[in-house]
Amino acid sequence: AQSGGLVTQTLIYLMKKKEIRGALVVQGISIDDKYTTNAYIATTPDEIINSQHSKYIPTNLLVIAKKIEKLDYPIAVVGLSCHIHGLDNLINKNNRLIKNLKSNIKYKFGLICDGLFTYAAIDYFENKSKITKIYDLIFRDKHNNNYIDAYTNIKGRTNNYLLKNNHRFQLKEIIKPPRCKICFDKMNIFADISFGDPWGIEGYDKKLGDSLIITRNKKGNHLIDKMLKDGAITAKIVSYSEAVNGQKINFKKSEVLHFTEAYKSLGFKIPFVNEMIIKENNININANNKFKAQKYISTFLELNKKDRKKIIKYIEKKISFNLIINKIKYIINKLLRIIYEKH
Known part of the structure; x- marks a missing residue:
């Protein structure tokens, strides 16, 4: 999951229990010296671990649907709500070309999602960091700073660059696809289990992070109960309304x-x-x-009709302006609080 590693742990647990032999996940890779993402079927715990961390750029998860259909073993699918919707649409069409798709997918794990960026984010990170060949990118690196204010870690072959989280927040207001803004399914309601950040819930680990788990059906509920019984995870029960309000x-x-x-x-x-x-x-x-x-x-x-250079120039100008305005607002509010406290 975005924080507490519950998706990673759950997939590895299922592999060890031989309930699945693979998982459809996303990895960040460098192709032709350009950072991108790739959907693939991980078949070992190490491959699962290597696919950790949120990827905030578009990924065609279902491009390997036919490959899943040809498998002779069960897998779990980890995806955003749009991925799960697409998967369900494929299955419900009862297409003879993908007739085994449903039977090969044992679990659907959904990530709570509030949208992503276009690939212009990668260009912005390259330009900001001066790292022209990004080999790895951790959008929210909780080992740098903390869980709430995690930096973006931009990694080259021999060096890395840490970018404060306010840049990531600003990118959300500029290059989040408008289609994400009309998505009704932030909570990933069609998954067997939804995983996400525990925003608004009392007592979560604000340094390293925790995960929110929402079981959607008997299958998901049974799996979490088994993991708790086996000591594979620890958890506490919170109300659904508390979880929803926090989101x-x-x-x-x-x-x-x-x-x-x-x-x-x-x-x-x-x-x-x-x-x-x-x-x-x-x-x-x-x-x-x-x-x-x-x-x-x-x-x-x-x-998005403009060329890459003009897009990056616009983004940089917009973010620089917004950061200055936010800083001015912060100073004004701080002065007002001081004046208020004195009176």
């Missing part, structure tokens, strides 16, 4: 609705499920928020 689901609902309305007003077709969400959720559309969403979508689409 700021009400904010996500509002974002989904406003970006859906923005997409519609710009003439784009939207997923039918979003139409259902609009009907079922009694959230008033705020004109200002809708306008901001329209502006974000339009700016994003125009930006």
